[in-house]
Amino acid sequence: MRAPTESTDKTDERLLIEAAQRDPGRFAELYERNFDRVYAYIAHRVRDRDAAEDLTAEVFHQALVTLGQFEWRGVPFVAWLLGIAAHVLASRWRGLAAQPKELSSDFLENLGDLGGKSAGNGNGNGNGRAPAHCSARDLEEVEQRATIAKLVGALPGDQRLVVTRRFLEHRSIREIAQEMRRTEGAVKQLQFRALENLRARIRSNRNV
């Protein structure tokens, strides 16, 4: 049954939020649950990994600071986080707009986000509602993109290492082979197997 699961998840999340509001040390659990979603949301909008990391860090720092303002209204906590993320992105693009020489492709693609669609104020969205552009579909897309992070984490050790080094850190096959003390051919095979494994798991996830 799906509904009770959703209800249970919401209850769990609400308890986690309240616990984190009482004890900031509990924020780590919220962080673990929502990090991949926030990162996926931001990474989809900025094509630069370094920028995505900076913005993600900014979102969670702001979230921690303003957690006390959050009021539970039945909307997933990730929606509140994405509201902060949207505001952080908007601030970034406004900054880029002020410096035309630094316009990047992600700025041009997201021109529509300027001018007020971003949610909340400088301290994030304090009312617990989803931002205007963060629809249920957006949340679903974010969830799908975040899923691949979980699937990567579930890969066998060697495959996970190759995926991390090759695709997340952009290392060459030679460097990875030296680190793993294997031949380049073996590393290419691991790369192939890892992607096949991910494809199979994604298909399996969709069928569930």
Add this chain to the structure above:
Amino acid sequence: MSNTAMYDQLDRAVTTFLANPVEVATYVSPPEDAGIRELLEIAAQLEYVARPAFKAHLKADLLDQMFVAGEAASCVSTLPHSVERKNGNGGYSTAAQPASSGRQEPFLPSLFGGAGMYSTQPRNFAASVLLHATTMGVLIASSAWMAQHTETIKTRVTAVLTDVDIYAPKPARDQEQKGGGASGDHSRMSASHGQPPKFAYEQLTPPAVIVRNSEPVLTAPPTVLGEPSLPQLSKLGDPLSHVVPASNGTGSGGGMGSSLGTGVGDGDGSGVGLGSKAGFGGSVFRIGSGVSAPRVLYAPDPEYSEEARKAKYQGKVVLWAIIGADGLPKDIRVQQPLGMGLDQKALAAVQQWRFVPARKSGQPVAVQVNIEVYFRLY
């Protein structure tokens, strides 16, 4: 296509894609490479996956922030912020807003616990406050008393009766020392005050403060018979003499003293003191080897000289004295001066001291002691 060829083809596509991640379809066009294309599409989605190192680093960063997040949250909530509002002309104007949510934030929320960081015990908190207040009160009161009583200056005297073993040599070559040395050069004055020369197992040249032969054929340092480990001090003479001008003494035979012999003192040997053999001897003993130390019965504090008090001068005076068999101090001399009139004050005080005499085999005897007198300002 062999597996190796597939791996290589995929890797070429991945390399090109990573160098310019624009469009996956650009890299894989032939239909037989549909499998490769699918894998490359999977690879393209990996841009949404964060580096594990970054995730861990950010978490650590947030953990540091979490410890102050409770107070930081309350601080942020009290910050005023501006809100854009439509004005009557269709534009926007900003207005400052007071602190945000209307909830009253507690003052120092973590002080009484409940901010999520730790729980506090009210009883322990009260006890801690009381203890700190008491300590502060004591510190303040003592500081105030000290400030009011700055003119109270006390002297502290420490009498240290030391064994004069370094001056009393060990028996030379297993001989039981019975001290004694003497002589002189028929001078009109007794031997002058000073310290005995170096002790040695042999004596080639007797000690003399006035050297009669200014051009000796063969020179040798003056010595007295005794244990060579004893230190030699600067001015030759009889440590028990009161005579200041240089004099070898009224005795004869070389040496310094009033009798026969080649030593120093009023004995007739080649050592130092009243005896007749090597080493340090006479009726004045040293503490130890069966001789007990004298005990202080009465020791009035010395006065501070005005000069030293004004200069806030302090330090230690070392006196040398003989504590007689009657418990009275005799022949008190300054061994290590301090100056500013404090040496005389120490002498004057110690002269009034009274002792229970030292004993040897149950009988009271005279002993030589060092007395340290400390002058301290409080």
